[in-house]
Amino acid sequence: MTETAVANATPQPPNTQAPILSVQSLAVSFENGRAPRVQAVDGVRMTIYPKQTLAVVGESGCGKSVTALSMLQLIPRPPGRFDRGRIMFRSDRGPVDLLTLGAREIREIRGNEIAMIFQEPMTSLNPVYTIGNQITEAILLHQRVGAAQAREIAIKAMSDVGIPDPERRLKAYPHQFSGGMRQRVMIAMALACQPRLLLADEPTTALDVTIQAQILELITGLKDSRDMAVMLITHDLGVVAENSDVVCVMYAGRVVEYAKVFDLYDAPLHPYTRGLLASIPKMRTKAQTRQHRLVTIREIVDDETQFRQLPGAENGVRPWWPWHKPPADLTPRDEPAGDYDLLEVAPEHWVGVWRTDAVQHRESREPDIGYRVPARA
């Protein structure tokens, strides 16, 4: 494949297509009773290209889901609020800022151009309707087709996601399906309208490992055949390694590292990312097991020297870490999250850093990688 050759040769130039979606300095906060607002997400930036899978990784509460939900305005407001930022989406009718769309306009995008699948396949389907009823509902919401035609599309969507005997299964109720099958139904619903971007919010967390692999393979396959982009939210680094092109690591509402998947795994630059990768249990011989305890994230991020290994560290570029005292030469911008910057420390490799003098004077692009992993064997 020529594309493969190109991808392997140089840092691949962004493919001919423009990004489908770019998040620009998104900040979302929530009311918290009388206490100050909780800043769930601050200064988040990312870009997704067609046919690309962007994996967003991080621990619970780091803002992964809030970012995804913001894209469809599914954040309940109040208590939620979009403080700053834009989410530019290349829709059928030209570029739009998803955050400023009216209720009607965003409804036309939801499920139609951007679809979402959720973590809980067991409860994401309405128990009182048949599967067929729910898939056709999604189709009828956005496509001008008759009931018979919608049924055809639903059957096609179900066979696409590998549900055997779809015509008969149309009449089944959700409780008659297993978890994996329900997630397939959710994917069929999401894909029935040919969306251009699929937000998969931990799609496999509730499934067992074999089903997990099947579902992810399914999503990847559909992505390629449909020219669709995928934002894969997960906290499973194994899933990330096998299914993504670009990885965005988040911590405490900010992006701490943003790179191509192999760059990130080969040379993680932020200590937190190193901690995440180091804490994956590995298969070892018996002798090795005696010597190696499992490394925890804390062991790495508590190690000061880890924070001095960044390219440009000699100039005072320090990885951003909320539990550290900011460096003395911090020159924050006059805005929230102004002490932080996403810096391209290596080609196509961004790291969240303190906004020190050195950082201020460095040229830095917005995180933007059009890379796609060459087709896997």
Add this chain to the structure above:
Amino acid sequence: MAEPDPASTPTPNGASRQWRRNVPGLVGVAFLALLVAACLGSLPWTLTAAASAGGASTVPRYNAGDPSAGRLPPAWWPPDAEQSERLVSLVPAEQLQSIADHYGITADDLLHARNQAATAEAIRSAPKPILGTDVLGRSLLVRCLAGGGISLGIGIAAAGISVIIGTLYGAFAGYVGGKTDAVLMRIVDILYGLPYILLVVLIAVASDALIEEFVSRSGARDAWSSRTVAQISSQISSPTPGPSPRLEGIDLDQPAPADDPFTRALAAELSRETHRTEDQAREQLSRHVDATRGDLLAAAALLARPPREGLASARVFLDVCTLLLAIGGVSWLTMARVIRGQVLSLKGQPFVEAARAAGASPSRIFGRHLLPNLLGPIIVYATLTVPQAILQESFLSFLGIGVKPPLPSWGNLAAEGLSELNSFRSNWWLLLFPCLLLAVSLLALNFVGEGLREAFDPKRARR
């Protein structure tokens, strides 16, 4: 494709299986089916008039009776001496004669109970109502059937109204949430605090007065009178001061002979109002001889604004309607609370979020995803509201505020029966049967409601 019927949804918790094990509920359902079929099914028969021999009667069956056959006990109860005598007198003359002939006595002997065997024979052949008769000789069975139909009808309709109001109110409050929810629920709390029976009485009395005014048009007559007097007084000036009541300078206590200027002017006004000639109007007024001006004015007002005729039956209908509105209007509170709670918990379900992410509008989510999931609690509370509404209706009718005689309901039948209970002679059947029917049907409804609640709620302890 076929729309699935939500009611027949296979529920994972085995509601139907649970339900089939509930014996009191099953017995209740059977009894209710029978009762509803008998009472509501017979309404078209009981509410219409019987075709009598001498042409069409206008008295509906529930109100038809011969006072001479009044206060008769149920057919299977031995009549006392006085009742026996009346029973014998009810036997058709020819049959009486043939019985008398058979025993070799005269019909007069028979009527005065001079031969015991013959009297017993005559009593046997007398027409006896199954459940006895009331004071006016109306069959208690027919009245109980009609009253049951009306009570059950009002109960079911009022429960329906309260379910609709309660569901919409509670679901709206729960779905919108926030401050709106808080305000709506505080309103419910306040209404809870008010004695509901007071509200029902107020609504019933106020609407009754409104309907009365609408039918009789007395207010319209008063307005017409004062307007007419004002006009007449502007035409004729009779400044005769006196001690009698006056209106616009006209002494209404003066006699009004035919040549009186007031009478003439009144006739002119009346002719204009009723589109008759002035002579006709004057002739109508001249029937009132030796009348004062005030009397003439009242008569003219009645001619100009007569009470609405033909509304008597509509009146009954309106009475019943206001009653069920009043009951339905105050019994939706529990429903609203239950539904709100359900909606609050459903709202957080992932499938609602999924529907939003699929681009469904709030109204669509509400109607398609929330309401069908509320069906269980709605059914349960509807069945529990019906007996409440029936009880309220009967209670109000018992007090004389609800269904008004001669239209029967179990409540006013019981009130009637109670008034017949005295130390001289107890016409016990008049009190017993309506009360028994009411009590047993309430019991059955509550069994069914409880059974449904248990079937739909898997968390409740199984017995």
